[in-house]
Amino acid sequence: MRHVFHVKIGPIGFRVGSDWRQPIAQLETLYRDYPEPDDGIPDFSVRLFAARPWRRFVRPAVMIGGDYTIPDTAPLPLSLGLLAAEMGMNLQMALAQRRYLLLHASCVERDGRAVLMTGISGAGKSTLAALLMARGWRLMGDEFALVDPETGLLHGFPRLVSLKNESVAVIEAALPRARFGPLQLATPKGDIRHLVPDADSIARMAEPARAAAILFPRFGFEAAQRPVLPSETFVRLTQASTNYVAMGERGFDALTALVRGVPAVAIDYPDAATAVAQVEAVAA
Amino acid sequence: MSALLLVAALRDPPSVTALDADGWTALIGAARAEQMIGTLAYRLQGLPMPDAAARILADARLSADQGRIAALWEAEMARRALAPLGVPVVLLKGTAFVAAGLSAGVGRSIGDLDILVPRESIDAVEAALLAAGWEWVKPDPYDDAYYRQWMHELPPLIHRERDRMIDVHHTILPLTARVRPDASLLLADSFELGNGLSMLSREDVLVHAAAHLFADGDLAGGLRNLWDIHCLLDEFDAPGFRDALIARAAHHGLAREMARAVRLADALYVPLPLAGGVRGGLDVSSSALSDTSPPAAPPASGRGARFADRLYRRRLLGRDGWGVQRRKLSEFAFYLRGHYLRMPPAMLARHLWTKWRKGYRPPG
Numbered sequence: 001m002r003h004v005f006h007v008k009i010g011p012i013g014f015r016v017g018s019d020w021r022q023p024i025a026q027l028e029t030l031y032r033d034y035p036e037p038d039d040g041i042p043d044f045s046v047r048l049f050a051a052r053p054w055r056r057f058v059r060p061a062v063m064i065g066g067d068y069t070i071p072d073t074a075p076l077p078l079s080l081g082l083l084a085a086e087m088g089m090n091l092q093m094a095l096a097q098r099r100y101l102l103l104h105a106s107c108v109e110r111d112g113r114a115v116l117m118t119g120i121s122g123a124g125k126s127t128l129a130a131l132l133m134a135r136g137w138r139l140m141g142d143e144f145a146l147v148d149p150e151t152g153l154l155h156g157f158p159r160l161v162s163l164k165n166e167s168v169a170v171i172e173a174a175l176p177r178a179r180f181g182p183l184q185l186a187t188p189k190g191d192i193r194h195l196v197p198d199a200d201s202i203a204r205m206a207e208p209a210r211a212a213a214i215l216f217p218r219f220g221f222e223a224a225q226r227p228v229l230p231s232e233t234f235v236r237l238t239q240a241s242t243n244y245v246a247m248g249e250r251g252f253d254a255l256t257a258l259v260r261g262v263p264a265v266a267i268d269y270p271d272a273a274t275a276v277a278q279v280e281a282v283a284a
Numbered sequence: 285m286s287a288l289l290l291v292a293a294l295r296d297p298p299s300v301t302a303l304d305a306d307g308w309t310a311l312i313g314a315a316r317a318e319q320m321i322g323t324l325a326y327r328l329q330g331l332p333m334p335d336a337a338a339r340i341l342a343d344a345r346l347s348a349d350q351g352r353i354a355a356l357w358e359a360e361m362a363r364r365a366l367a368p369l370g371v372p373v374v375l376l377k378g379t380a381f382v383a384a385g386l387s388a389g390v391g392r393s394i395g396d397l398d399i400l401v402p403r404e405s406i407d408a409v410e411a412a413l414l415a416a417g418w419e420w421v422k423p424d425p426y427d428d429a430y431y432r433q434w435m436h437e438l439p440p441l442i443h444r445e446r447d448r449m450i451d452v453h454h455t456i457l458p459l460t461a462r463v464r465p466d467a468s469l470l471l472a473d474s475f476e477l478g479n480g481l482s483m484l485s486r487e488d489v490l491v492h493a494a495a496h497l498f499a500d501g502d503l504a505g506g507l508r509n510l511w512d513i514h515c516l517l518d519e520f521d522a523p524g525f526r527d528a529l530i531a532r533a534a535h536h537g538l539a540r541e542m543a544r545a546v547r548l549a550d551a552l553y554v555p556l557p558l559a560g561g562v563r564g565g566l567d568v569s570s571s572a573l574s575d576t577s578p579p580a581a582p583p584a585s586g587r588g589a590r591f592a593d594r595l596y597r598r599r600l601l602g603r604d605g606w607g608v609q610r611r612k613l614s615e616f617a618f619y620l621r622g623h624y625l626r627m628p629p630a631m632l633a634r635h636l637w638t639k640w641r642k643g644y645r646p647p648g
Contacts, residue, residue, distance in 0.1 A: 001606055013336065015309065017606060039334035040305030045313055047606055067316045067607065098347045099339070248350040 001047060006036050010146065010157040010205050011100075012093070013037025016085050018048040019056050023081030030082075030160055030181050030194060033202050044068075044096065046088035048081060064088045068095040080184050083192060086160060093144055093157075094242040100146035100155060101247055101254045104240045107140035107154060108132045113212035114154045115283045116145055116262075118240045124219040124275065127167040130195055131276050134174045139201040140209065149247070149254040152261070153208035158201050160194035168193045170272060213283050214264040217275060221268035225278060228264040286314035287507060287603040290324065294511060295553045297328050308337045310605035317607030318507045322348030322391035348391040355379045355394040358448050362397060363480045365416035369408050372482050374400040374474045376453065376492060380483040381512070388515035392508075396440070396449040400484070402471055403454035410438055410452065418443050418450060426638060434460045456492050460631060465495065465536035486520045487532035494545035495538050498596075503622070506600045507552075513545050514553035548596060 001017025003024040008014070014037070018024050037043070047065040050056040061075035062084040068091065076084045093102060105118035106129035115132075117125050126142040133139040140156030148155060160181065163171050168183070168191060181194035214233060228236075237255055238244045244251045265282050269275035289311045293300050303311060315321040325344035333341075359379050366373050374380075376398035381389030401409050418441035422428055431439040436459060438452040455467035470492075473485040484492060490513060497509040517526075526546065533542030602610045 037336065039308075039336035041308045041312070041334055041336035041340070043336075043340055045309070045606060047608070065608075067313065098343045098350075246347070246350065248353060250346070 001049075005031075006040075006042060007031045008035045008037045009089070009159045010141070011155050012044070012097075012157065013042035014089050014092070015042040015045045016048070016088065017045065018081070018085075019050050020048070020060065020062075020078060020081060022078060023048055023062070023085050026082045026181060027085055030179070030196050033196075033199065034205075044089070044092035046085060046092060048084050048088065051075060064091065066092050068092055070095070074188075076187075080187055082181055082194065083184055083187055086162065086194070089159065090143060097146075097243055098247060100148055101251050102241055102243050103145045103147060103237060104143070104242065105145045106142040107145040107156065108137040109140055109156075109209040110137050110283070112209055113283060114140060114145075114209035115213045115215060115279060116154070116211055117215045117217055117279070118237070119216050119218060122219065123217050124167075124269075124272075125217070126161055126163055127170060127272060128217060128275055128279065130161050130163065130167075130171045131174055131272055132279065133198055133201060134171075135276065135280075138204055139197045140205075147254050147258060148208065149250045151208070152210070152254065152257050154211050155208045156201075156205045158197045158205050160196060163193050163195055165190045171195060211258060211262045214259075214262050215279060215282065216264070216266040217279075218266070218268045219275075220270070222270060223274050223278065224268040225282070226266050228266050230259040230264070233259040233264040286310035286605050286607065287318070287601040290314040290318060290320065290507065291552050291601070293324060294320075294327055295555050297331055300328055301332055305334070306605070308334065312337070312340055313605060313607035314603050317603055317609075319393040319505065320508050320511065322351070322393055323508070323511060324391070326391035345391065348393065351394055352382050352389070354448070355382055355397065358397045358443075358446065358450075359383060359399075359481055360479075361416075361443070361446070362399060362413070362450060365412050365418075366401075366409060367480065369405060369412055371401055371405040371409065372471055372474060373480075374471065374482045374484060375477070376400055376456075376484070377496075377512075380489065383477055383479070383481065384483055386516065387519050388512045392512075396451050398451045398453060400453045400456070400467075400470065400474075403467065406438065406452065406454050410441075413441055413450065413452070417445060421449065424642070426642070430635070434458060456495050463495075463537040465491070465538065469535070486516075486525075487529050488536075490516050490520075490529055490545075491533045491536055491538055491542060494533065494542045495536075498541040498544055503596070503599050506596075510545070510549045510552055510600070514549040517546065517549060544593065544596070548593060548600075551593070552597075552600075 001019070003018045003021050005016045005024045005027045006014070007027070016024065016027060045067050048062045049065055051061060051063050055061055060078040062078055062081050063075045064073050064084050064087055066088050070091070103116065103118060105116045106125040107114055107116050108129055117128055119125060129139055129142045139158050139161070140154065141158045142161045143159065144157045146155040146157055172180070175195070178198065179196040184192045216228060216236065234255060237259065244255065267275065267278050269278060289307060293311055300311070312321065315324040321344040325341035325348065328341060329345070355378065359375055363373060375383055378389065378392050378394035379397055381392060382394065421440045421442050428439050431437070436453055436455045436457055440449050440451055442449050456465050456470065457463055470484055470488050473488060474482040475485065476482050483489065493509055493513050493516065497503065497506055530539055530542055533539045604610050
């Protein structure tokens with residue numbers, strides 16, 4: 001690999017190699033305040049490479065590879081190289097992470113109490129997490145929350161927040177002084193702009209927290225909320241986990257302990273301000 | 285080349301204490317690429333190493349342990365589905381190793397469940413598996429017909445709930461291959477593991493591994509296959525065993541492949557004896573791994589075989605520090621060779637032409 005970048009996000013070290021300079025330069029800028037992997041040994045490697053040597057120059061298309069890959073992943077244009085790198089890192093986690101139970105959720109923390117927010121794509125996980133960060137919460141991540149089966153604690157994974165479509169403008173307005181990546185138009189997931197977590201979230205990313213609430217937000221409905229029983233929470237979280245089955249008994253134990261000990265609430269909201277108020281009320 | 289690091293670490297675990305951060309990264313990358321990270325993790329357990337490496341390898345052990353449970357459970361599911369038929373169900377490859385508690389199974393990654401059943405029962409086996417929740421993977425009629433007419437196994441089936449594949453073999457090489465192993469002898473000499481499932485005889489386990497490695501396919505996953513062979517040879521070692529092994533392989537028409545497998549397994553994985561106070565495995569750049577065979581290896585049959593061994597070694601060790609297969613030409617050559625061994629030229633041409641039209645492109 002011609003260009004290489006090392007970074008540690010939460011407890012996980014990555015190495016990203018690329019045939020092109022551009023995605024690595026963007027990673028270096030956006031992740032400049034993050035540490036290096038422990039002992040210089042990354043947990044996972046990601047490769048951004050050209051399918052054929054000449055495709056480095058002619059109609060460059062970024063293939064996503066790494067320690068673990070899924071076959072037939074479609075390449076992205078070089079202008080979306082940063083997105084490809086982020087997808088590559090997520091892919092390693094989704095396919096191979098076994099130390100922690102992974103929950104597809106965003107996570108924020110205040111006073112040692114972490115709030116997990118999970119739901120289908122478009123439910124507002126990333127937007128809510130970024131808005132709460134704007135209000136002084138520590139951002140622990142917007143993609144994966146990591147449950148340690150030994151301690152039950154949540155570990156942060158505060159990579160760049162992936163803002164999509166309408167939420168880009170909402171968050172730009174809410175966090176005018178934040179650092180953003182380039183606006184990437186017409187990606188497979190719509191328009192995307194990456195947000196760099198604030199200094200406090202990065203500085204304290206190695207600090208785990210205990211879950212205080214599990215929320216299932218839903219955008220586009222009248223404001224409402226209802227408690228969710230542990231049984232339903234358990235089933236919904238097994239579906240929100242990429243490695244629950246692969247973790248076997250450890251995953252089962254970690255998840256049952258989580259849903260037994262932590263209250264869960266389904267929240268419907270019509271707009272961001274309402275949602276933030278609901279979350280803060282539930283977490284109080 | 286990081287595959288050399290992997291080989292050195294497996295044959296001489298203490299050699300890893302000399303690795304720096306980049307060395308560890310390359311070693312882990314190669315082990316993952318070869319699907320040997322669990323094997324490596326068990327092999328290096330207890331050695332001093334950086335915390336980050338220890339953590340990664342501890343995860344790999346947990347993962348391999350879970351994989352072992354899942355593989356044995358899958359075998360049990362197949363046993364229950366096939367029990368009413370009263371036919372022998374012989375476990376092959378990784379599942380057989382873990383079911384029999386062999387050292388080759390320690391930390392081994394196991395993907396599909398491979399079983400061998402009598403050819404005359406194959407239709408009944410297929411029906412029983414379909415009834416028990418397995419489904420076809422290959423929707424393509426050409427592929428399906430190809431498997432049924434020419435292959436040594438049914439088209440792969442996958443279980444709709446557990447998402448695990450089963451490969452049902454009735455012999456160990458495609459029917460189109462030049463070599464026709466004695467499938468009825470494989471079954472006749474298989475033995476019960478005590479759980480309602482069977483495995484091949486000691487010699488046949490090795491013959492199958494050698495057939496899989498050298499007579500069927502393009503050597504992808506070859507380092508793991510050779511490690512299996514090394515572990516099995518080591519475990520079954522007894523006076524006369526290797527002679528009996530070659531004789532058995534000759535009966536199946538696979539003497540040349542078996543001898544090559546033994547030679548390469550010894551050359552790559554058997555630690556060299558102490559010489560001048562330096563252990564051969566310590567220095568991966570030494571010619572020990574790249575050129576000469578250790579004294580333990582049986583004599584090769586002539587210079588041609590030696591030359592071929594070197595090509596195989598080149599193919600097996602061609603990974604860079606990112607776990608990527610380099611030497612694309614050699615990979616492509618072995619891809620063609622794998623197909624050449626599988627079927628006569630005219631048939632091969634027809635097959636590749638059909639595949640090409642359907643959009644499949646070989647690596648390279």
